[in-house]
Amino acid sequence: MDLVERQNDVVRVRFAPSPTGHLHVGGARTALYNYLYARKNSGVFVLRIEDTDAARSTRESYEGILRGLRWLGLEWDEGPDIDGPYGPYVQSARSVLYHSEADRLLREGKAYRCFCAAAELDAMRAAQEARGEAPKYDGRCRSLGETEIEERLAAGVPSVVRFAMPRDGETRFRDVVRGDFSFGNAELDDFVLIKSDGRPTYNYAVVVDDAHMRISHVIRGDDHISNTPRQVRLYDALGYRLPKFAHLPMILGADKTRLSKRHGATSVDAYRDLHYLSEAMVNYLALLGWSFDGKRELFSFKALIEAFSLKRVSSNPAVFDIAKMEWINAEHFKMLPPAEKLELVAEALEEEGLLPPAFEVDLSRPVDLKLVAGKEPLRIDAIDAAKKGFARELPRLALIIEALGNRLKLLRDVRELMGYFYTDDFARDETAVRNHLASKEAASRLEALARAYEDLQYFDRPSVEETLRALADRLGLQSGELIHPCRVALTGKTVSPDIFWVIVLLGKAKTVERLRAAAANAPIPPAAKEG
RNA sequence: GGCCCCUUAGUCUAGUGGUUAGGACGCUUGGUUCUCAGCCAAGAAUCAGGGGUUCGACUCCCCUAGGGGCUACCA
CATH class of the missing domain: 1.10.10.350 (Arc Repressor Mutant, subunit A)
Structure with missing residues (x-):
């Protein structure tokens, strides 16, 4: 699929957290870059809540994330509490859309019903691994006959909807910060679109929502690079225009592993409670993966909007350094009226x-x-x-x-x-x-x-x-x-x-x-x- | 295991074939002073390793190593 230029369109970006924990610094940094990009380009910043994981999503987490974003000053233009033309902005409220789009895919033969039970899937993977193969769904339900499907459905056998991934060829896309990517389709399997509980999976909902919400630039952590080819195939199958992608480097702890609780405070709330200035935190977060000219490091919120550019986002992971953040905080504190x-x-x-x-x-x-x-x-x-x-x-x-x-x-x-x-x-x-x-x-x-x-x-x-x-x-x-x-x-x-x-x-x-x-x-x- | 990403001082980074490899945090030393902070000045410290390409590689290519990610009916 080709990249579709959409330079005449309005910039629309989004931050799409799942309400399963606090707003951590990595998420905050992602939200910040989206926000800065939107403001810099007179665009729209959308907040979307991805609560398709019913078991882990909580109300407290949802509220905490909103509180954290507000404290940082990252006000959204459309979101769960601010209606816009493409709402609702909470995935659990959009299931009709996910189903109608899935039905379309089913009708067009781009997706199919799968009745495999968890135990069957486990056995399949175990066998694959025993043979030294990469574990992936083998598509056994892809060839089910019309009547067989009807029978199982009538019998109430639980099923999921899977995407019919092309067996060969490759999927390409361009990333604003890292350049071109190419993945062999054979590496990708027929992933699930709709779970047996009727909820959409992340990779599916994200595409449907980004497309329907007219998101022009998908700015997110680079842990999503590997998911992108699947999503690109979905855009194609659904007939949507491809947004531009910008994958941000991860934020690591001092030991260079993914930043987590054992590295100390990782939630934005914690830093607020420690009395850090939100503007200083924003300044520091901005510097974690982005630089202006390699020289200037102190920015007010306003100056940051002016200076920000995706072109200057780095591609290597950054270690969160509290000492530097304290220095930035001190500098901002000095400048306070x-x-x-x-x-x-x-x-x-x-x-x-x-x-x-x-x-x-x-x-x-x-x-x-x-x-x-x-x-x-x-x-x-x-x-x-x-x-x-x-x-x-x-x-x-x-x-x-x-x-x-x-x-x-x-x-x-x-x-x-x-x-x-x-x-x-x-x-x-x-x-x-x-x-x-x-x-x-x-x-x-x-x-x-x-x-x-x-x-x-x-x-x-x-x-x-x-x-x-x-x-x-x-x-x-x-x-x-x-x-x-x-x-x-x-x-x-x-x-x-x-x-x-x-x-x-x-x-x-x-x-x-x-x-x-x-x-x-x-x-x-x-x-x-x-x- | 497979696929993918990343690799400039302790840390964040600038750099885009020819530079004494620049800046910042942190660190060290000196100056100012009632201490400390600040401020000023100075300093130590970096291109992961190995092969190529080239008159010339931090910059381009390959390999290795290390780190990370994805490979779920998590997001």
Whole structure:
């Protein structure tokens, strides 16, 4: 069969998941490429649910897949919940079509009824394998006589409809990303079209639906390459025009085997729950098998649509690399508008139970609001009404985020990175406590610092810094010798943002309280537990 | 077993007969600094192996190896 050019037609692509599990990254990547191709070419993106496997299809899976696609921003134009001219978009609702088309094939002698029982088929395959032959249906029911068929049907013998595959010749097709293919028809057997329960098989339903839904480009995983010749024969037998095919390379795990649960999180839901940005996930997924020019890697969703092309899809399988995805996520996070970042962080903190804060800090006078200068003004009032409960905290949170700067790359790290701003029950690094706080000197220095801060009238950054440096001077210390224990006392860690901002944002009362507490607990006996 | 696909650093990739084989993540080192992150600079690391074709192969052909897929009344 020849490739039929259809360049005058509208681009119509589809993502056709079977609702038998969560939306995994491979499926999401396939959906994404379809979506990008459609948007790039002013086409239509169709979502079709392939639920012909009654035993494995579930409602939860169906809903989860839709949720995942929406989260990623892959909105479909026609689908189970958005009617279009070629619906319905759920296969279980299209059985009349599958049967009428099968009847047509039966009438034309391009398909036939097969009454072979499962046991008979098993025996046949076993015999073939014993003889060293490739196991495939031998077509024994193909020559059944008219009356014999009628008799068995009347007797209620279960049957399936099989495709009458040409015995010789070859089937060719062209793939947009891999070029030309040619399969010998002798390799293909008379596969089942309609199962004995009346449902269509995948290879059959996919062709009938793609044709009837006017799909112009079939973009899917390359695990379907071997199925394609069967489908091409079906298109031919049914008299449909052939769509263009584009087979995408598989996504593998670190050990180069097909990505699966044992490689860690494989569902889109899992990454959403881990607080990855959907736009970052989309960006990373796009790069798994496609490249723009080998140089540019950071794309907004919009830029991706503009840049995407099937021509630049790679043909080799890609290993899913979480480290690279985290980098992309960090880059996207950096570029987020402040107000959006504020909202996302607030959400994450809320989920962690850190908002509203366990203690309040009065920043009305002492804080230099110029800290956030240079950016567009934060429209805190625009933030979700649900967060009004801690609206008072939002200005301080904005400053904390600003102080954290690039240290905050992943939303899931909020507790680790800013927990001490919100609760006294923050994690203490035992080693740090031992190294920086467990000594008489540390105790007296921290007590001195606490006293100095207590007397400070304006608790703003310049005063706070000047006070500490002056004290270090007076004690004959490098300022670092005061800063390090101070940092551990206030945050429980040896790493934090600029210490003076930490002090200011913690507020005078909290700072003094923690410095005193640290001084009182030091020196800690060697075997002591953390605070 | 049969048929099919894939093979550039640890990973994602650029490359389309003549390049010092480019970029990115990660990694290492140095600089900035109160730590870390960031930023800046530098660095290590790649054409699976073997045959051809050619004046010349990462690029073309063949074989081998490795990985993957299909071979269901799963999709």
